[in-house]
Amino acid sequence: MKSMPLIPSILLIILFAAGPALAQHSSGEVGVSVNVVPAAAEYITLRDIDFTDLDQSMEVVEINPENSARAGKMLVTGTPNAPFSLSYLPFRLLENQSGNGILVFEYRIAGSSLDDQSTAENFTVESRELQFNDDGEYYIWIGGFVNFSNASPGSYTGDFTLEIDYI
Amino acid sequence: MSCIPRIVFIVILLFSVQSLNAQEIDFGSYGSYTITLQVGAGDLDFGQVIPGVGGISNPYFIELADSKQIEIIGIHYLDVYVDITATDLELIDEPCSGDCTIPFQLQAAYSNSGFENNSIANAQIIPVSNNMTGARFPILKRQNQPSGPPPAPPTEAFNQDLVNDTVVLYIYGSIDVGEVQPGNYQGTIEITVTYE
Numbered sequence: 001m002k003s004m005p006l007i008p009s010i011l012l013i014i015l016f017a018a019g020p021a022l023a024q025h026s027s028g029e030v031g032v033s034v035n036v037v038p039a040a041a042e043y044i045t046l047r048d049i050d051f052t053d054l055d056q057s058m059e060v061v062e063i064n065p066e067n068s069a070r071a072g073k074m075l076v077t078g079t080p081n082a083p084f085s086l087s088y089l090p091f092r093l094l095e096n097q098s099g100n101g102i103l104v105f106e107y108r109i110a111g112s113s114l115d116d117q118s119t120a121e122n123f124t125v126e127s128r129e130l131q132f133n134d135d136g137e138y139y140i141w142i143g144g145f146v147n148f149s150n151a152s153p154g155s156y157t158g159d160f161t162l163e164i165d166y167i
Numbered sequence: 168m169s170c171i172p173r174i175v176f177i178v179i180l181l182f183s184v185q186s187l188n189a190q191e192i193d194f195g196s197y198g199s200y201t202i203t204l205q206v207g208a209g210d211l212d213f214g215q216v217i218p219g220v221g222g223i224s225n226p227y228f229i230e231l232a233d234s235k236q237i238e239i240i241g242i243h244y245l246d247v248y249v250d251i252t253a254t255d256l257e258l259i260d261e262p263c264s265g266d267c268t269i270p271f272q273l274q275a276a277y278s279n280s281g282f283e284n285n286s287i288a289n290a291q292i293i294p295v296s297n298n299m300t301g302a303r304f305p306i307l308k309r310q311n312q313p314s315g316p317p318p319a320p321p322t323e324a325f326n327q328d329l330v331n332d333t334v335v336l337y338i339y340g341s342i343d344v345g346e347v348q349p350g351n352y353q354g355t356i357e358i359t360v361t362y363e
Contacts, residue, residue, distance in 0.1 A: 025361035026202050030235055030338055031210035032256055032271055032354035034227070036347055039217040079218055080346045081265065166349070 038079040038166040039136065047073040049142060063143035065110035066122050072142035073117075076164060080136040083167040085129050086111070094146075094158035101152035106145040107160060115139050129167060200327060202241040204360050211235045211356070216344050224345040231276060231287055234339035239360050243281075243307035243332035246363040251275055253298040256342060256352035266347045271354050273298045276337040279308045285335040303363055307332045 049072040054061060065071045078084065094103040110120035113133035120141050132138050142160060211229060219225045229235075241247060251273065258267035276290040293302045338356055 024200050024202050025359060026204040026239075027357065027359040028204040028206040028237070030206055030237070030356040030358065032213075032253070032340075032342075032356060033210040034213035034256060034269065034342060034344075034352050035215045036218055036269075036344060036349045036352060037215050038349045079349065082349065 038082050039077075041076055041078040041084070041164045041166075043162065044075040044077070045072070046075055047071075049144070059149040060145070060147050062145045063108075065108050065141040065143035066120050067117065068143055070143070071110075071117070072160075074140040074142065074162070076132075076138045076140060076162075077136050078132050078138070078164070079166070080132055080134050082136075083129055083131045084138075085165050085167055086123070086140075086162065087165075088160070088162045092158045092160065094156035096152055096154040096156055098154035099152055101154065101156075103146055103148070103151055103156050103158075105158060108143045108145065109140055109162075110143075111138060111140045113138055117141055200242050200245065200362060202239065202247065202360055202362060204358060205238040205240065206358070207235075207237065209235070210353075211338060211340070213342055216342075218347050218349065219345045224343045226341055226343050228341045229339045231274070231290065231337055231339055234276070234287075234337040237336040237338060237358065239306070239334040239336060240331055241306045241334075241360075241362065242327060242330050244305070244330065246303055246305050247334070248301060248303045248361050248363045249277070249293075249336065250301045250359045250361075251293075251295075251299070251338070251356060253340070253356040254354045255298075256354035258348060258350050259353045261348065261350040264348060266345060267350075267352075269345075269347055269352050269354075270343045271298065272341045272343070273300070273338070273356065274340045275300055275302075276339075277302065277304060277334055278337070279304055279306060279334045281307055282333040285333065287337065290335075290337055304334070306334055 049063060050070040051061070063070045088107060088109060090107050092105050092107065094105050096102065108122065110117075110122045111130060112120040113131065115137075116139075120139070130138060140162070211234075213227050213229060216225060216227050239247060239249070253271055253273040255271050256269040261267075273295050275293040275295060276287075277293060278285040278287070278290045280286070280289050291304070293300050336358070338358075
């Protein structure tokens, strides 16, 4: 008996070895996007500057924000660890609420990422780069300098402007 | 004479391999039918969010009603297999310092009630695990009826446009924004659809 021819054998193998034809397919891509913006800073006044019970003979009052217990205190909250710049207006007019007269108040501030006045650093420029702590907090102590020598008796009030911008 | 047993062995071996694939009949696999995925413009956009504060993350959701809709156009009596894979979002436009990844949780659904009737109201949820999923369904729902006879092989006279219909695929999900660095974040969802 003759052996099976070689060529039909090869064809047989090719026919059975072939898999199914590739199916038609289509593919696409969808982007997923989000813009993360820093949380808006919030300002919380924890304590006003304390001018009570001052020595009446004093013509000049100076409250050191780095160590005076009379310093005002603010908490600024924002994005944790985010850098920011802080600026403020150092000279403000305080108006006499009970009569004529104004006082010029020179603000001085110090700040720290810790709730500890002894770690506060005095700001010597009006704008500088700072950073929120891990909890998104930054503490500011507010003091200043005022000359009462020409002030009329009365109650004086004024405001303090502080501005924070994320860098 | 000695050559015959060897060939018989090869033939048996090949048949046995084919039998492993014979558990289902993929009519679409043998046709030259086309299938179209129309993604359309625009991302699955979560808009502007703020980072989590104090270690608490902020979950943001895009619900099914606001999902990204993708159209699959193919022959209505054939099944398709849809494969979807998604990545987390990464910061794209700033040098990264700190945490610059936002986990994304993919969700998906489809409606195959026909071009005129597809809607979120009759969408079928596709289970997703680890941002990956796959689902097989007919282009046009069979209304609890058995599938029809095998399709005739396409000929020159075959006009696929006459037998096309549309499935709508809904892509949505949520992101979990921790204390990440502000900036623009981007992820990707890859979708592949194949006749089955």
